[in-house]
Amino acid sequence: MAASQINTTDTVTGLSVAIATELIGGKHYLARMAVDATGALIDPATAAKQDAQTALLTAIGAYLDGLEGFTDGLEALLGTGNGTLAGLLAAFKAEDAVHVSGDLGLPALAIRKDVPGALGDDGDYTLLQTGSDGRLHAAVVNNQVTVVVANIANGASLTGGIDLGTARLCRIAMPAAWTAAVLSFQASYDGATYNDLYTAGGSEYIIQAAASRSILLPVSDFIGVRYVKIRSGTSAAAVAQAASRDLQAILVN
Incomplete structure (x- = not known):
């Protein structure tokens, strides 16, 4: 199909006129015509272009309307209220920041x-x-057992300080050789200043001991005790050991 025309003479006016046609298979057919907004005839190709332009302008207008809505939303987001970006950023706090009433959070x-x-x-x-x-x-991890070797030097009667940390002294395993003596204790809160350990009734805290024994201690007796020393004998009658002795202090969390 191709655009064409037939030239002829108007029988009323005697003027030459051209009739727009479409050439299909060697035959002329009247071309389809359109009218513009004023009612004037226009070329179909021109009408199609105008329709396309109108559709394009409509699409551009819709896009600009959407863009305007987006920018309005963006302006709202960048504001200062709780639902804004600034509000979101305000929910994040710096390390060691001081609490203020009304603070936002996540x-x-x-x-x-x-x-x-x-x-x-x-x-x-x-x-x-x-x-x-x-x-x-x-x-919650319970009953974690730690063993600390507490040594009494040859000729001495007192071990070094044992740091219990958050654990409790619950058992003492005695060495195979032991110069006969009971055990008593010193306690400290700072690892520097030690005091003899007494019960609430005013008696020195003493346990019976002998070689190769494993001696159970009530865990509650050592609540609040951070550092402890184990003594051979009592505060009034310490017993020097005849050789170096390793006591096993068993701690439990």
Whole structure:
């Protein structure tokens, strides 16, 4: 199909006119015409171009309307309220920042797992885990046993200081050889100043001891004791050991 025309004479006016046609298969067919906004005939190709231009301008207008909405939203986001970027940044605090009433914050997201378990591979970021009541799962490690060797030198009666840390003295394993004597204790809060250990009733804290014994101690008796020394004998009658003695002090968390 190709645009063409037929030249002829208007029988009324006698003027030469050209009739727009479409040439299809060697035959002329009247071309489809369109009118503009004033009602004047225009070329179909021109009408198509105008339609395309109109559609393009409409699309541009819709895009600009959307862009205006986006910029309005961006301006709102960059404002100063709680729902803005500035508000979000205000929720982050510097290290050791002082609390101020009305401070913004971010809630910590956790996952409910009634039976706690792995959430990813080693080294991955992961979530906190809670039970059905919202309580955080935490592994409490109990009954960790530590053995500390406490030595009484030959001819001496007192060990060096033992730092219990957060543990408690719960047992003493005696050496195979022992110059007969009971055990008593000195306690300290700072590892420097030691005092003889007494009960609330005013008696010196003494336990019976002998070679090759494992002696149990009530854990509650050493709550609040950070540093301790073990003595051969009592504060009033210390007993010098006839050789170097290694006592095993067993601590439990």
